Amino acid sequence: MKSLLGYLSVHKKRMTAGLIIKSLGTVAELFLPMIMAYMIDEVAPTGSILALSLWGAAMFVFAVVAWGGNVIANRMASRVARDTTEVIRNDLFSSTLYLSARQTDEITVPSLVSRLSSDTYNVHNMIGMVQRLGVRVPILLIGGVALTFTVEPVLALVLLAVVPFISLVVIFVSSRGIVLYTDLQRAVDAMVRKVRDDYTGIRVIKALSKGDYEREGFAAINENVVEKETRAGVTMSISNPILNVVLNLGMTVVVLVGAYRVSKGLAMVGELIAFTSYFTIILNAVISISRIFVNVSKGSASAKRICAVLNMPEELVKDDSLVPEKNTGERGTVKFEDVTFSYDGAPALEDISFELKKGESLGVIGATGSGKTTLLALLLRFYDADKGRVFVDGADVRSYEEKELRSKFGVVLQNDFLMAASVEENIKFERDISDRDMKDAAERAKAASFIEELDEGYDSKLTVRGSNFSGGQKQRMLIARALAGNPEILVLDDSSSALDYKTDASLRATLREKYPDTTIILIAQRISSVRFADKILVLDKGRAAGLGSDAELMKTCEVYRSIYESQGEAGGNA
């Protein structure tokens, strides 16, 4: 189990040292009122100006120690906060990338993003603030009580009596705060989703004149955020007045009790003054602690969200019991054996079987939602099949290390990802690929022509998600990326849909000619894109409606024939 404390425990020594230095500085501050009391009660009556000045100088030294101790301790605290956050954030990013697809679906991408950004920021703030301001109050309270006991035990008891009240308020408010801020964060998430949603769908909203409807929907969400925020704010704001009242009443009691003690000759007036000073010092510290309440509440809620990701069990690990089967098959082969899979109960694929030899090609065609993309997800082991087995190079996909398995593939996903980086970086995609291979791949993917026409060629920058390129250009860059690694198996999911027929046809011809040994799996909507394949798998509602060559399917598969007819001459006048 990973926890924030676990991450902090690495810095135990540094934090302890910091705490000691901080304590020294803080206690030095507490000596000031004591010295003052001594000056008033003991030194002043002697009438020695020199002695008073010397004691004054001593106070000054303590003030300097207090300053130095706090500065050093604060800087140490900042360093601990920095180092801890750096590690947490790196771990979180790495955990995020290694989550299984199912886990990613469960947490959702926007939530993962906000965990990495605002949550780690909140934790950073919290670690720093607690060490700098949070520990000051306990030190002042403990140090103050200890110190004053030596001077005037009865008055010290008054100070001691205040401690439980302060602790209670702090504990109550901060624990309520964590709950309330978690609620608030949820409401804010909903608001962010709404804005993102409407930004994406603005054309539809405008086309259907749904502005008012959207405004109403937002008003409800806004109302909810305001309500949650008010509740959190009102709860938090009770701490300051209560702490003020408690400490000020304590000071009043000190004066009252002090008067009695002084009249009995058990205490001195200077000591009384010292006590009122203590209360004021503590009060100032307590007020600054209430400023960190919000930080701590937000930070703890954030730490929970971060740890939830860090502690996700590792899924889709290599199954060692399957290792012996390995390396028995030929490279570049793919086999599905009675594969069944569902996302959440609703079956997405049922009893799918097929086999591909090295260099063979498979076309997958079928209606929307028939399970074509799911097939790819199982092949790449984004998910594990519920039943049946998937083999690559003759070995079960579960017998590979994730990386080893995926290194065999060149993939273009539906709506695939392009980075805000240069064309070159997008094609090479952080792999060791030579410029020559990159250019060859671009040439074969029919991308070279438009890339070379760009002002900066392969150095041209893409904007986020490649929005400065057309759909067809993006698809060709993605295909270039897949080809550049000279994969054993090439998988293209609906990745030529934005190409015109002519480019699409010439791309297919190139694949046949230049990659005779590459096994190709091609998912498409257009029958013309899959007809050339050695085998064609026709999917219908997750089941195989047909498997065979174009000629075979035309004879035997009714579904295939009707697709063909609808896309060919005969179906034109439906």
Added chain:
Amino acid sequence: MKKVENNAKTNRRAVAIRLAGYFAKYKFSVIFAFLLMLGSNLFALLGPYLTGKAINAIDLDTGVDFNAVIFYCSLMAAFYVASGVFSYILSVVMIKLSQKIIKSMRKDVFDKIIALPVGALDKMQAGDLINRISYDIDTVNASLSNDILQAATGIITVIGALVGMLAISPALFGVFAITIPLSVFITVQRSRQVRPLFRKRSGKLAQLNGYSEEMISGIKTIKAYGREEKMIEKFAGKNKDAVDAYYAADYLGSLIGPSVNFVNNFGTVLISTAGSLMYLFNMIMLGDISSFLLYARKFSGPINEYANIMSEIQSALAAAERVFRLLDELPEGSADNAEEELENPVGDVAFEHVRFGYDPEKIIIRDLSFEAKAGQTVAIVGPTGAGKTTLVNLLMRFYDPQGGRITIDGKDIKRYTRSSLRAAFSMVLQETWLFEGTVRENIAYGKSGATDEEIRKAAKEANIEDYIEALPLRYDTPVTDGGVNLSKGQKQLMTIARAMLSPAHMLILDEATSNVDTRTELLIRAAMDRLMQGKTCFVIAHRLSTIKNADLILVVKDGDIVERGKHEELLEKGGFYSEIYNAQFE
């Protein structure tokens, strides 16, 4: 340089004035809050004075005057409690007030997003808008409910403490005054040095966040290529920059608190020493020293906070400025003058010498003219990037042409209100869009008050009924990011069902069926043909088989119409159209 700074300053002032405008709506709450604040602070400020009085009554020379001590102590207790109650009420009032303001600001921002022309939104990023509506408004909120109060409290406390100290002993104040320029110097100097570091800190953090958002959106691809380690390595570099920038700001910032405390303690040293001396010469009573010390501490508290508050107010003003800048964007239709309603149009549409480019410097449609008679189907074909979706943007007035005009029933579409113009079309766009809500809500989106029967009928016609019936909650199944796993095609079917419901007069299909298998497409087309009767229809697609029945085919290449006519005519012509048509059989 100076001028820029001055500009920034006047700008800030304008922002502050505008923010104050939001307060003006809640005059009474503001006045109430001000009175509470005054009361709470004045009561709190009387405390040290009374403490001094009580201690004076304990003076040893005259014996302890218990009556006086009890009197002053009860007053103290009463005042402190009253001050606490006032300050709590004050906080509640301020939170309610600032939440009201924040709520209306958020509403303004959202309304503006909805009202902005699509062209303006296309230039902004979703993340940027989200930042403004959440983070920026949050910052303003924190400032409104906290900083203003603290600043006002600080001013009253400083003045009150000053008055108190002067009243007790001008001589002692003279000694204490040495520390004032010191604390002012520290806060002003330090906050000036820290500010650019803070700016750098947020800049680096924004870069890091941008990077992680981008990478996580591409997580599947990164996995597919096994590039996790490389991306983690890159992330670590950016992370290091971010935490280092944070530390650099902290390193200097961590000096402020202790330094101000030091000045404060130095004040105590001076007061104790000078006070003891004065007490030695009977120039001051002990209780007065006590009061003076307490006032001195009160005096430095707000000064300690000054740097924090100022930097928070600065960032709040900057945030408010960003929000206001968005609010100041002109809404769509702000330049419109004609407000004619387009009601039951016949549906004659014509483009007359239309000239357009998203960037006026880069014209992509040079000179486009064509006519579509009522009830006709116009098919627009051509390679990607040739400018086909641009026609939709122009028809719906998401963008306006730079030259020429578009008419419906012979009148320039600029003469109609946008809402009536758009209501005359139903459309299925290339980007399918579903929002968070149930399946039912998503389909009914096209027609408010649609009955269940109508919704079911639309779903059936769009061939999504079987799928919906198989869902766990059927029409009540929520459609969310984390919810149902809708494929691209299923999403599109839903939007088609939505268009089915719409009672529009003209239809736009932008790549409408490119994600649906052809079998389903045939059924949809049949339903749409029924739906389209008597209406003008624009189809934009690559799939030539589906548009062969079009009354007019426009072949678009590089922005211009290069060929026009019916399918057979174009094939006979043997031009660009026949070239791309024949490519599919190669």
